[in-house]
Amino acid sequence: MAGPMYIGGDINGGIIDIGQLFTRPALRLSPYKTSQKGMYICSSSTPPGGGVHGMCGYHAAKKALKEIFKINISNT
Secondary structure (H helix, E strand, O other), X not given: OOOHHHOOOOOOOOOOOHHXXXXXXXXXXXXXXXXXXXXXXXXXXXXXXXXXOOHHHHHHHHHHHHHHHOOOOOOO
């Protein structure tokens, strides 16, 4: 039996539709930043979504390194 978090969606942050594709987890330029300076989010609700690949954390770490320490990690 599904718990309350499954109503209208899934454990990755709700139903995936065209609106949430671009505004998940919140409407902002960077999906990894929060309103708290120096705090970043890397949950399965952030791009590229849930899975066992760890890319949500990778992208959040890249953003933090770039903004806090001025370290730019390339994708090569």
